[in-house]
Amino acid sequence: MAYNLTRRKFLQTASLAAATVPLAKVVTADTGFVRKPFTPPGSFADTKTATGGICEMCFWRCQIVGKVREGRLVKLEGNPKSIDNGEAICARGNAGVKLLYDPDRLKYPMKNVGERGNPKWKRISWQEAMDECGSKLKAVQDTYGAHGISVFPHGASAKYPMHYFERIVGTHNVSEASFFQCRGIRDTAYVATIGTPPGENVDMPSAKAMLFLGTHLGENVHVSHLKRYLKGLENGAKLIVVDPRYSASAAKSDIWVKIKPGTDTAFLLSVMNYLVANKKYDVEFVEEYGSGFDEFKKGISHATLDWGSKICDVPAAQIKEVAEMLAANAPHVSIHPGRHVSWYGNDFQRQRGLACLTGLLGAVGVKGGFVKPKGPKVKGISWAKGDHGGEHNLREMADKHHYSPPGTPTDLIREACVTGKPYPIKGCVIWGQNPIQTIPNQEMTIKALKQMDFVVCVDVMPTDITMYADILLPECSYLERYDYIKKGTQWNFADTHQQYISARTPLVEPLFERKDSVWITNEIAKRMGYGDKIPVASQEEKVDKELASAGLSIAQLQKEDGIHIQPGKDPYGVPEDFEVLFYNEDIEDNGYPGVPTYIPVEEVPKGYARLLYGRSPVHTFNRSQNNVWLFNAMPENPVWINDESAQKLGLKDGDRVTMVNSEGVKSITSTSVKVTPGIRKDSVYIVHGYGSMNPAMTVGVGAGIDDQRLITKLAVDPETGAHGMRNNFVKLVKDGKVLEIPA
Numbered sequence: 001m002a003y004n005l006t007r008r009k010f011l012q013t014a015s016l017a018a019a020t021v022p023l024a025k026v027v028t029a030d031t032g033f034v035r036k037p038f039t040p041p042g043s044f045a046d047t048k049t050a051t052g053g054i055c056e057m058c059f060w061r062c063q064i065v066g067k068v069r070e071g072r073l074v075k076l077e078g079n080p081k082s083i084d085n086g087e088a089i090c091a092r093g094n095a096g097v098k099l100l101y102d103p104d105r106l107k108y109p110m111k112n113v114g115e116r117g118n119p120k121w122k123r124i125s126w127q128e129a130m131d132e133c134g135s136k137l138k139a140v141q142d143t144y145g146a147h148g149i150s151v152f153p154h155g156a157s158a159k160y161p162m163h164y165f166e167r168i169v170g171t172h173n174v175s176e177a178s179f180f181q182c183r184g185i186r187d188t189a190y191v192a193t194i195g196t197p198p199g200e201n202v203d204m205p206s207a208k209a210m211l212f213l214g215t216h217l218g219e220n221v222h223v224s225h226l227k228r229y230l231k232g233l234e235n236g237a238k239l240i241v242v243d244p245r246y247s248a249s250a251a252k253s254d255i256w257v258k259i260k261p262g263t264d265t266a267f268l269l270s271v272m273n274y275l276v277a278n279k280k281y282d283v284e285f286v287e288e289y290g291s292g293f294d295e296f297k298k299g300i301s302h303a304t305l306d307w308g309s310k311i312c313d314v315p316a317a318q319i320k321e322v323a324e325m326l327a328a329n330a331p332h333v334s335i336h337p338g339r340h341v342s343w344y345g346n347d348f349q350r351q352r353g354l355a356c357l358t359g360l361l362g363a364v365g366v367k368g369g370f371v372k373p374k375g376p377k378v379k380g381i382s383w384a385k386g387d388h389g390g391e392h393n394l395r396e397m398a399d400k401h402h403y404s405p406p407g408t409p410t411d412l413i414r415e416a417c418v419t420g421k422p423y424p425i426k427g428c429v430i431w432g433q434n435p436i437q438t439i440p441n442q443e444m445t446i447k448a449l450k451q452m453d454f455v456v457c458v459d460v461m462p463t464d465i466t467m468y469a470d471i472l473l474p475e476c477s478y479l480e481r482y483d484y485i486k487k488g489t490q491w492n493f494a495d496t497h498q499q500y501i502s503a504r505t506p507l508v509e510p511l512f513e514r515k516d517s518v519w520i521t522n523e524i525a526k527r528m529g530y531g532d533k534i535p536v537a538s539q540e541e542k543v544d545k546e547l548a549s550a551g552l553s554i555a556q557l558q559k560e561d562g563i564h565i566q567p568g569k570d571p572y573g574v575p576e577d578f579e580v581l582f583y584n585e586d587i588e589d590n591g592y593p594g595v596p597t598y599i600p601v602e603e604v605p606k607g608y609a610r611l612l613y614g615r616s617p618v619h620t621f622n623r624s625q626n627n628v629w630l631f632n633a634m635p636e637n638p639v640w641i642n643d644e645s646a647q648k649l650g651l652k653d654g655d656r657v658t659m660v661n662s663e664g665v666k667s668i669t670s671t672s673v674k675v676t677p678g679i680r681k682d683s684v685y686i687v688h689g690y691g692s693m694n695p696a697m698t699v700g701v702g703a704g705i706d707d708q709r710l711i712t713k714l715a716v717d718p719e720t721g722a723h724g725m726r727n728n729f730v731k732l733v734k735d736g737k738v739l740e741i742p743a
């Protein structure tokens, strides 16, 4: 492993590293930090091409085809017909083959005859597994009510069971980490400001300038999104990256704002106040579409360049330079809304700030701005919606988090589990989520799991969460099942207005006793007395019915090489009834600031550094840790430490360290040190998802450090109830000696 690349070389390679054709043509990946996607040697002339695949090594869901030899998948490629990812897939997409045939994969239904957290597995039949799930969940429902069941879903296959438990069984206690620990805040803050969740819908290919907060594209890899970003750069867009760390994007930027962590809202307010005070904003746009602008103007007038400079620890001149660059290129600016935005517990306000800045620059519906492409309509088929009222809705009972994403904030569920108040939660369904490594404060999560009467976990791999299941069920992977309708528009939605519809169809037959989610959910539903409410008999039927709503079918899609393409619509123009609520009275009535406001975060205590985390282009959270190709590409997550600090501490590249946080929690595993000028002195950084503890993951177990173990301090975002996860402080430990991080 070449972690000892020079900084320059690392910066050249890290950014795009992971992509294959045609991305590789844009930026050539060097060897080193990230290897080129592995292609098995030999000829594929004798293989058959299976179309209709949709990748789910991550949730961007690129369109793929498989090369199949004698029923065995030997290679994955982008679907050449795709007008989204095209022929390009990333290193993780490429390595899907290794997930499919991972010998550690779950194969049969299992019953835990040991303890939760320290399991002993006994193979059982599906009949027995389903009987047990049905009767145990029914018992919880009968004793504690439907709300006694909690559900932790993620991924395409988890939607159907999620709807079953929400709509038919009738529990509100559903929590998606992909909302509450990810992008939920972004969506509700934009809805409260411009009336719509933003997706990642910025027209980067046509942008003249782009602004990223955090957003580390190149390490965060979503193929078509990356294509848009690179096209923008290729077309000469200016790039402003705000990040305490020299990220892959920062390495390509014109301005890198090395911001003090947690202070981004102050930065945005300073930029906006400068634009307003100097009349450098889009006056006409604001007059036509703005609401509450006077309150906004007054509310941010304290945010001078000097004020921002002091709080953010960046030069006032740089904040001004950013504002000037945005103004000079407006309205053709992509103010990126971000994706993982649950950072500090003050995040709703920052996301509101981003939406307001977009409006201030008039960057809506224009080339380069915030543009929502108009995709085709396909009707989803699932369980019929029931009306179960809000009686046991924890969020409503607590009368807080009024801008919560759909579902129930994880923390409210976990608290109810641990305290039994306002009511007990005793059943748990975990479907494609890994709360142990996904939700901060592992100790609380483990307490919540241990007090359950019954825990069922549906997964493909034995990850850390599966150790807490009573019944563990093996699901078909995304390469072996029908389920997801992928629809959208041409990747850059600018040149040719085209739309596409595709559906996930299996590339190979499932092996062992793996089943799909419609089958599993229906069997549980029958045993809980809801057999008459089952909407579809099979996953294939579900997909076919959904396609029928768009005049298509699985058979038709197969004739069209897996993707139906049709003429699209011009995405530009400001949507009808569009409004920017610079000041939002409702927010204020609910007890939060109605004008975007900076709420300070806890300062780093002496001797500590703030623990930051992010993505690696070759891994998806923890879910890819056992994948041998990806493991080999990045077998651990070196901790980034500032070079001057390292020198004072006598730390060198490659030294082995563990970590301890300010609450005394120690990492169980160790990692190496990466010494770099590319990070502030007040922070250290690791890639999220490492440090697995499940010995059944024979490749990934024990590699690197688990950030989540050290994230013990919660910072709940008041508006949304989502978790801020960057308020934890750590020291490094070398050879048993705890090192005081210099200020």
Ligand SMILES: Nc1nc2c(c(=O)[nH]1)N[C@H]1C(S)=C(S)[C@@H](COP(=O)(O)OP(=O)(O)OC[C@H]3O[C@@H](n4cnc5c(=O)[nH]c(N)nc54)[C@H](O)[C@@H]3O)O[C@H]1N2
Binding pocket: 058, 059, 182, 183, 213, 214, 215, 216, 217, 219, 220, 221, 222, 242, 243, 244, 245, 247, 259, 260, 261, 262, 263, 264, 338, 339, 340, 341, 343, 612, 613, 614, 615, 616, 617, 618, 619, 620, 621, 685, 726
């Ligand atoms: N390869 C790969 N790609 C992925 C994923 C994956 O697992 N693997 N996951 C996908 C998912 S679900 C998501 S949500 C996205 C997440 O990816 P992003 O949405 O890009 O996540 P961020 O948290 O914005 O970005 C992490 C960056 O934020 C910086 N940062 C830390 N603190 C601060 C701060 O206070 N201010 C600022 N301005 N920056 C800060 C870190 O240094 C790091 O560079 O990635 C997606 N893409």
Ligand SMILES: Nc1nc2c(c(=O)[nH]1)N[C@H]1C(S)=C(S)[C@@H](COP(=O)(O)OP(=O)(O)OC[C@H]3O[C@@H](n4cnc5c(=O)[nH]c(N)nc54)[C@H](O)[C@@H]3O)O[C@H]1N2
Binding pocket: 153, 154, 155, 157, 177, 178, 179, 181, 182, 183, 340, 431, 432, 433, 434, 435, 437, 438, 439, 458, 459, 460, 461, 462, 463, 464, 465, 475, 476, 477, 478, 613, 614, 620, 621, 622, 623, 688, 689, 707, 708, 711, 725
């Ligand atoms: N500390 C920290 N915490 C974070 C983040 C972070 O960066 N740092 N990132 C946050 C973000 S942005 C997100 S989106 C969340 C994601 O958090 P999760 O939703 O928990 O992450 P996943 O990796 O999608 O899901 C994990 C489980 O799904 C299983 N799985 C994979 N494929 C399938 C399948 O086809 N079927 C089934 N049934 N199971 C499957 C995996 O084996 C694994 O056990 O984590 C959040 N939490």
Ligand code: SF4
Binding pocket: 055, 056, 057, 058, 059, 060, 061, 062, 085, 088, 089, 090, 091, 092, 093, 094, 221, 222, 223
């Ligand atoms: S970005 Fe990579 S891992 Fe994610 S869906 Fe596309 S090919 Fe798969």
Ligand SMILES: [Mo]
Binding pocket: 178, 181, 182, 183, 339, 340
């Ligand atoms: Mo996410």
